[in-house]
Amino acid sequence: MSAFVEYIPGNSIFHRLNPITKILWTFSVMIVCFLTENPLAVLSVFIVNLVIAATGNIIRQMYPILRGLLVFCTILSLCQVFFIKEGTVVLYALPWFRLGPVTDRGIRLCVLISLRMLSTASTVPILLMTTPMSDIITAMTEKLRLPYKYSLMLTIALKFIPSFIDEMNQVMQAQMSRGYNSDTKNPFRKFLIIIPLAIPLLITSIQKSRLLAISMEVRGFGSGKRSCYKDCSMGNADYIAIIIMASFVLAGIAAALIT
Amino acid sequence: MILAENVCYTYRNGNNVLKNISFEIKKGEFIAIIGSNGSGKTTLLKHFNGLLKPTGGKMLVNGMDTRKTKTSRLAKYVGFLFQNPDHQIFCSTVYDEIAFGLKNISTRREDIRQRVKKAAEKLGLESLLDSNPLTLSKGQRQRVAFASILALETDIIVLDEPTKGQDYIESIKIMDTVRELNEQGKTIIMVTHDMELAALYAKRIIVLRNGTIHLDGRTESVMASPEILASSGLKPPQIYMLSYMFRKYGLFWNVHTVEDMFRQLLAHLEGSKNVSIG
Numbered sequence: 105m106s107a108f109v110e111y112i113p114g115n116s117i118f119h120r121l122n123p124i125t126k127i128l129w130t131f132s133v134m135i136v137c138f139l140t141e142n143p144l145a146v147l148s149v150f151i152v153n154l155v156i157a158a159t160g161n162i163i164r165q166m167y168p169i170l171r172g173l174l175v176f177c178t179i180l181s182l183c184q185v186f187f188i189k190e191g192t193v194v195l196y197a198l199p200w201f202r203l204g205p206v207t208d209r210g211i212r213l214c215v216l217i218s219l220r221m222l223s224t225a226s227t228v229p230i231l232l233m234t235t236p237m238s239d240i241i242t243a244m245t246e247k248l249r250l251p252y253k254y255s256l257m258l259t260i261a262l263k264f265i266p267s268f269i270d271e272m273n274q275v276m277q278a279q280m281s282r283g284y285n286s287d288t289k290n291p292f293r294k295f296l297i298i299i300p301l302a303i304p305l306l307i308t309s310i311q312k313s314r315l316l317a318i319s320m321e322v323r324g325f326g327s328g329k330r331s332c333y334k335d336c337s338m339g340n341a342d343y344i345a346i347i348i349m350a351s352f353v354l355a356g357i358a359a360a361l362i363t
Numbered sequence: 364m365i366l367a368e369n370v371c372y373t374y375r376n377g378n379n380v381l382k383n384i385s386f387e388i389k390k391g392e393f394i395a396i397i398g399s400n401g402s403g404k405t406t407l408l409k410h411f412n413g414l415l416k417p418t419g420g421k422m423l424v425n426g427m428d429t430r431k432t433k434t435s436r437l438a439k440y441v442g443f444l445f446q447n448p449d450h451q452i453f454c455s456t457v458y459d460e461i462a463f464g465l466k467n468i469s470t471r472r473e474d475i476r477q478r479v480k481k482a483a484e485k486l487g488l489e490s491l492l493d494s495n496p497l498t499l500s501k502g503q504r505q506r507v508a509f510a511s512i513l514a515l516e517t518d519i520i521v522l523d524e525p526t527k528g529q530d531y532i533e534s535i536k537i538m539d540t541v542r543e544l545n546e547q548g549k550t551i552i553m554v555t556h557d558m559e560l561a562a563l564y565a566k567r568i569i570v571l572r573n574g575t576i577h578l579d580g581r582t583e584s585v586m587a588s589p590e591i592l593a594s595s596g597l598k599p600p601q602i603y604m605l606s607y608m609f610r611k612y613g614l615f616w617n618v619h620t621v622e623d624m625f626r627q628l629l630a631h632l633e634g635s636k637n638v639s640i641g
Contacts, residue, residue, distance in 0.1 A: 274445070275450045275451070277409070277414045277434075278445045278450040278451035280414065281412055281414065281438055281441075281442070281443035282438055282511060282512070282515070283436075283439065283464050283467030283468040283515070284438075284463075284464075284467050285433070285435040285467070299453060300451075300453050300463070302453075303452075304451060307452075311449065
């Protein structure tokens with residue numbers, strides 16, 4: 105039911121990497137993409153992302169996300185392209201009136217921005233789809249020394265989203281069964297019709313979080329020092345991956361300094 | 364009144380929950396749908412007012428194809444009580460909560476007042492009309508939710524585990540109200556896990572197993588087949604079990620209540636050994 109990014113079990117190389125390595129990967133993709141001005145370099149980063157997704161067997165789940173990003177990129181480019189005046193004009197939006205000039209540099213820049221966005225934004229869903237949330241949290245608390253309560257807060261918040269959507273559907277169905285009609289075009293009415301949905305949702309969520317807090321407390325949450333049963337040590341593959349990423353980042357920095 | 368023709372339903376995740384379900388429900392019937400968890404009871408129930416549309420076959424309610432009719436329109440004909448009252452309660456008074464559905468189907472103001480009062484009386488909520496539903500007990504909230512469905516005065520009433528979380532007395536009260544509605548000519552369809560209640564109140568029972576109809580018949584005949592029920596993970600009430608065991612020895616046919624069983628047993632003992640009790 106949930107339309108949210110969820111962990112998809114698998115056993116690919118990327119699945120088996122340490123969460124920290126994967127988090128480092130998202131950062132290095134970001135650094136590389138913003139260091140280089142060459143669209144082809146960014147495109148190759150994006151292709152590598154797709155290859156990772158393909159080996160992790162999550163390409164099908166990535167498809168709606170990529171489609172959404174593409175739509176967003178198109179809108180962004182359309183907003184941008186007419187305002188770049190540098191370079192030679194290659195075409196006009198309205199050729200008969202010579203209105204809306206589009207330059208070659210404008211196109212290049214928009215392609216670059218779009219590719220940057222696709223490459224950097226696609227890493228996060230890949231990370232979340234190949235890593236169980238609990239592993240990310242363990243790694244963050246154990247390796248990055250993040251306080252456990254904060255990382256737990258993050259997990260619970262993310263875990264709540266799918267159940268929130270389910271709950272919303274339940275509320276929606278309950279009100280529809282009482283003749284409640286949710287489709288209206290009028291924005292004022294739209295605001296009003298939210299009330300029968302929002303209040304039950306709020307109340308059940310508060311009930312749920314109270315229950316969760318109590319159930320955690322009765323199992324000893326917050327009683328003192330914690331232990332951890334998951335092993336989150338780095339393997340050889342992790343070190344190799346980190347070396348590869350580091351060399352790419354360094355190469356990116358070097359290339360940026362030269363040009 | 365309701366006609367299901369080869370209804371199939373597959374959730375978007377590919378989970379095939381209903382497989383070729385066909386039946387007819389006539390006006391004034393009192394039906395219990397039973398089955399183990401995950402057998403498709405609630406999914407089937409949600410088809411009766413178009414909350415779910417069949418992915419194969421068709422479902423006709425009062426002659427309307429549910430695939431082409433909005434749930435909010437079907438609400439005039441089908442009342443649906445959900446398991447969890449907290450999914451619907453949002454008003455600051457019980458009165459407003461009960462009146463919500465009536466406003467949705469554009470009932471006249473005087474009628475609203477009258478119908479809210481009537482529904483509240485039926486469920487013993489008259490004294491609570493001005494209180495905030497959220498401060499009430501779970502049982503009371505469930506009754507508020509029920510009253511808000513009753514007020515719609517629909518011909519068909521669909522109940523998803525109406526007695527869940529209620530104690531025995533409350534359950535009986537709710538079920539007696541349901542029976543009264545049925546006697547007034549309303550069609551009742553309910554899902555329940557409580558075999559006692561199903562046996563006591565329903566006139567017809569539909570047993571679901573893995574999304575297919577496993578048994579469909581009069582309550583007495585369904586409950587009198589423990590072996591078939593067992594293969595659906597169900598067990599009839601004890602009195603039916605006892606009667607079934609006696610029947611194997613050719614004794615006591617068609618006994619469905621403790622009183623009947625006692626009377627027959629007494630007669631039998633008196634006849635065979637000249638023992639008198641009492």
